Amino acid sequence: MLGHKQLQSAIISVSLLLVGSAASARETVEVVGSSTVYPFSTVVAERYGRSSGKPTPKIEATGSGGGMKLFCSGVGTNFPDITNSSRRMKKSEFDQCQRNGVEEIIEVHVGFDGIVLANSVAAQPIALTRKDIFLALAARVPGASDGQLIDNPYTTWRDVNPNLPADPIEVMGPPPTSGTRDAFVELAMEGGCQEIAWLEALKESDKLAFKIICHTIREDGLYIEAGENDNLIVQKLQANPRALGIFGFSFLDQNADTVRGARIDSVAPEFESIADKSYPISRPLYFYIKKAHVGVVPGIQGFINEFTSEKAWGDEGYLADKGMIPLPQASRRTTAKNTRGLVAMTGDEALK
């Protein structure tokens, strides 16, 4: 039997060995970021791993903001190589990156994702305008005279717009921490907000006040925060045909037998309408590469080549099968060229 001293030293040396070997160079590409890009990024990672025989890149869904924070923390194998984002990098994040030594960043716009409002197929199909959406879901809505705001009094869709059914407003959607919610608020709510003349004028004069009015969702129980899991919302819609749900297009695509997308501004959420941008609620998907890591961590170049290949992100590529809406062909070509040539951001981009 081992003596206690020996046992002790054995345990210590084993743990040191484990930690020591782990801290050395990394073989696996590390990707963090948006949970919206996650389903697409993972497919590319898997295909790349299987076809090249190299380790499959590791993808973490930390959310766009969380991913940026990790990505911009520094250069070195302890920091991720790539971050996914369902919005463009912010100016503040770019500056953060610069301060922490992440100087050369390659931006890749990969495609679009549609956000749909859907109800159960058991219910009547519904067609909404963005103005209807704003009036139904905003916390405060315009009152009788210009410049007046009242707490949202509407409880049925007919209150909002006489052409809509008299069903009660009941919308299930993501919580404020979600990128889907951010995009929904920005594209649908703000879009509807702008159709009211005095609010549009307010946008020019007082942008902050405009944003607070347009971006605040009501909290009186008619908008139900249903968690980040889109599958759950789909299931709840099946159980409750009167409710509407907000989620990503790929979930509508997969569950066409149980839920139906609402027409927004008289355009149905379909692959083609999102691609040609006639469907108004779609957002761009990005990923960002740390140039300093290319060539140091093996596999980054291979992974981005796979991502920007026609068989992945093309019109008939496997990402389209998974529900991602591709870029137009011309932009694909230039983006692929710039990405493979490792052209870094200059900082002069129109970042917000």
Added chain:
Amino acid sequence: MSNSNRNLKRIQSSLVWRYRAEKAFRWCGVVAVALGLLAVLALFSDIIIKGKGAFFATYMQFEVTYDQELLGIDNFADDQQLIIADWESLYKSALRADFPDVRKRADKRKLYALVSDGTGYDLKARLLADPKLLGQSEIIWLLADDDIDTYFKTLLDGNAYTARLTDNQVEWLEQLDGTERMRLQFNANFFNRGDSREPEQAGIKGAVIGSLLTLVLTLILSFPIGIAAAIYLEEFAPKNRWTEFIEVNINNLAAVPSIIFGLLGLAIFINFFHIPRSIPVIGGLVLAVMTLPTIIITSRAAITSVPPSIREAALGMGASRNQMVLHHVLPLALPGILTGAIIGMARALGETAPLLMIGMVAFIADIPGSFTEPATVLPVQIFLWADSPERAFIEKTSAAIMVLLSFLILMNISAVWLRKRLERRW
């Protein structure tokens, strides 16, 4: 006399009421237990009904020709050739041969989509395992795509789900089904593959191995430390304010929400000691810290339950305190300690919250081979699948829950067995 008579009467009259109250109370208990059982039953039957499909996968029969020219291989030793070879052509040509009328490019794409898109790699592995097949052809069952799998399973249940298929595809499938060339087969992939974004290729082996590696490390770290702490606190430590303070803290730590341990792991192990994210080492460390209080508390309880007479007898025979503890108290307390450790491990096995912070909630396709390769664990795998858009993952999710539950039940049964078998009553 009349006084005691009155008392007796009063007692007798209250008796009916008291019996009724007791009966009602017992009924409340029965209802509570029944409700609990009903909830468990509903949960289990829901999981089993949803998940049973995952143990079977749809396969389709085709004749595959390992055409040397089509592949462009003449030397199996040349890796470059093997990478470049068009492995997908193997099943594509087989499908084309069966449906020669399909000519348009778009239609062909739909045709190829019938089989799983990992089929090329599967056939490659098959050919590499048996190079004699080159130039031969064989009739083989190919794994179907997840949409086809859903279609076939719903078809067998009587109401086929065709929303994800085109009319052409349904027609081809009806043709295959009509000639008995579609069947359900045991889904071995589910048990011996890692995660995948294609539901039909996804398996839980990666997560099971990841859980195993993480738990082994958790046990190695928390078990000796926990026992040492318990022995010191019970047998050697003086009873003063300091030890009382420590005791209160340990009890508090056992009740701390597990996400806090994840934050601690992030701050100390990752940010300070620079241990990489997502590997079993970091998972094991965090879970070890999390299970330590549980192990210390149960070990202390087991050590206290050893009667003082045994300690006194050992000391009386001239044993040192060290010998008394190691030769007598510890062996007698061990069954209790082990039970506590197993329950602590079972809790660690089911935990996801602390792992969220340290990067183990991630897509990791490769099966981890060591403590320092990226890994994920079973409950995280369940969470990730539940969040996936592909509807075929619903059954995978439930099946993975079944696997996790059976591990947990197994661990709890072994804890009960250990206690029954080895524990001594004094």
